[in-house]
Amino acid sequence: xxxxxxxxxxxxxxxxxxxxxxxxxxxxxxxxxxxxxxxxxxxxxxxxxxxxxxxxxxxxxxxxxxxxxxxxxxxxxxxxxxxxxxxxxxxxxxxxxxxxxxxxxxxxxx
Numbered sequence: 001x002x003x004x005x006x007x008x009x010x011x012x013x014x015x016x017x018x019x020x021x022x023x024x025x026x027x028x029x030x031x032x033x034x035x036x037x038x039x040x041x042x043x044x045x046x047x048x049x050x051x052x053x054x055x056x057x058x059x060x061x062x063x064x065x066x067x068x069x070x071x072x073x074x075x076x077x078x079x080x081x082x083x084x085x086x087x088x089x090x091x092x093x094x095x096x097x098x099x100x101x102x103x104x105x106x107x108x109x110x
Contacts, residue, residue: 004044004058031072035079037089038064065089 022034040062046055065088068081 033070034066035068035070036064036066036085038062 020036020038022036024031024033026032040060042058042060044056044058046057065085066082067085067089068079070077071080
């Protein structure tokens with residue numbers, strides 16, 4: 001099991017930037033670099049319970065949200081957002097920020 005985990009770690013070690021930025025493509029004479037927010041994780045374990053015998057297992061998963069793309073037109077490069085992707089990422093951040101502010105305001109009132 002330990003060898004498998006080490007092999008898996010070696011294979012995904014260089015994925016970091018490729019998870020967020022794809023290779024540049026040319027569409028209609030315009031250079032486009034897609035940008036996404038992504039995460040992945042893996043886990044495994046083994047254990048035993050006297051009444052159930054021995055067991056082991058593992059798994060992994062990931063997700064990716066397209067945020068937009070860097071677009072190059074005539075030497076001018078700008079980020080064009082995917083509004084739905086940005087909202088998907090921003091809503092949890094805004095919710096946590098609002099809750100934190102509420103707790104801070106309550107603490108200051110006491």
